[in-house]
Amino acid sequence: MIRDMLQKFKDAMIRFLSGRYGSDKLNLALLGGALALMILGAVGRRSWLSVCSLLAYVPLIWSIFRMYSRNVEARRRENAAFLRFFSRLKDREHCYFHCPGCRQTVRVPRGRGKISIRCPKCGMQFIKKT
Ligand SMILES: [Zn+2]
Known part of the structure; x- marks a missing residue:
């Protein structure tokens, strides 16, 4: 009887969880942020x-x-x-620009002064300071 109920419960859980997304780096960051805010709230x-x-x-x-x-x-x-955003924050060697023609993100080396950039997608040229 109890074994039956447990089995039913287990089946229901498996059904409930199957096809769900689960956790990833963004979720860890969200949980970390929530924890930090709770601590701040408790301290102050x-x-x-x-x-x-x-x-x-x-x-x-x-x-x-x-x-x-x-x-x-x-x-x-x-x-x-989210991962792309963070890798760009950490990237001290490149600049990221959006192509004015097609919004494609273009990565160029940092610290070269004013350079002409050619969009690899649509071929448009534009000038940016790096
Ligand atoms: Zn473009």
């Missing part, structure tokens, strides 16, 4: 910092939503955009 309980403990729900709920999402493709794209 009697000051304006206390709003942080409310703000912490935003990344928390977002990460839970992403984890249980069935739209795997959209979640993967979000994570890829």
Whole structure:
């Protein structure tokens, strides 16, 4: 009887979790952000910092939503955009520009002064300072 119920519960859990997205780097960052905000909110309980403990729900709920999402493709794209954003922040050797013709992102070496850039996608040339 109890064994039967447990089996049913297990089946239901497996059904519930199958096809869900799960966790990735973006979710870890969201959870880390939520934790940091909660700590800030707890430390500054009697000051304006206390709003942080409310703000912490935003990344928390977002990460839970992403984890249980069935739209795997959209979640993967979000994570890829997030990783790209961070690798650019860390990249001290290149500049990133958007091509004025087609919005394609173009990466060029940093510290070369004013250079003419040719978009690899549409061939448009534009001048930027690096
Ligand atoms: Zn272009």
